[in-house]
Amino acid sequence: MPRPCAGASVSPAPTAHGRRIRMFGNLRRRLALCFEEGRTAPARDHRPGGTMPNDSDPRSAGDAAAPEHIDGAAVEIVRNDERHRYIVTVDGQRAAVSHFRIEPGTIVFTHTIVRPEFEGRGLGSRLAKFVLDDAIARGERIVPECPFIAAYLRRHPGYEASVDWPAA
Numbered sequence: 001m002p003r004p005c006a007g008a009s010v011s012p013a014p015t016a017h018g019r020r021i022r023m024f025g026n027l028r029r030r031l032a033l034c035f036e037e038g039r040t041a042p043a044r045d046h047r048p049g050g051t052m053p054n055d056s057d058p059r060s061a062g063d064a065a066a067p068e069h070i071d072g073a074a075v076e077i078v079r080n081d082e083r084h085r086y087i088v089t090v091d092g093q094r095a096a097v098s099h100f101r102i103e104p105g106t107i108v109f110t111h112t113i114v115r116p117e118f119e120g121r122g123l124g125s126r127l128a129k130f131v132l133d134d135a136i137a138r139g140e141r142i143v144p145e146c147p148f149i150a151a152y153l154r155r156h157p158g159y160e161a162s163v164d165w166p167a168a
Contacts, residue, residue: 073090073091074090074091074092075088075089075090075095075123075126076088076089077126077127077130079131079134081102084099084100084101084102085097085098085099085100086098086100086127086130086131086134088114088123088126088127090118090123094115095114095115095118095123096112096113096114096115096118096123096124096127097112097113098111098112098113098127098128098131098146098149099111099112099146100131102140103143105139105140105141106140106141106142106143106164107135107138107140107141107142107143108143108145109131109142109143109144109145109146109149110145110146111146112124112127112128112146112148112149114127124148124152125152128148128149128152129152129156131149132149132152132153132159132162135162136159136162140162141162141163141164142159142162142163142164143163143164143165143166144163144165144166145166150165
């Protein structure tokens, strides 16, 4: 069961049959709150312990890409090895994140999130291209557990030699 970020409520709700089920409510609203407050998103976390720590300043650790521009706004993608994620900022505001874990010679992409207000600008595709190209440049094999990264790989040929598809 996915873990919600701190402060996000996962409450039982009655069904038509009187039984209770767990519901996540308004996922988009909670994702936005998690991003704004620096908490972890209600995403699958495959690491032992189950919670994802808060980020510090994304420029404080990891490798940064040269800033690009989209709609006149500066877009920067940073790899934060300490937090096991790539972070996209648009004019200094966190817009998207892609979580990963490192295994010997392999990078496993576990979850990618684009904040709702930044959807439709191609940031998710830019992030996917950057993380995949970065993994190849580092000589890492790619395991796409994240559905978004997996869909990107299916739509964009050229990465096949570096991808190990997870077992179904």
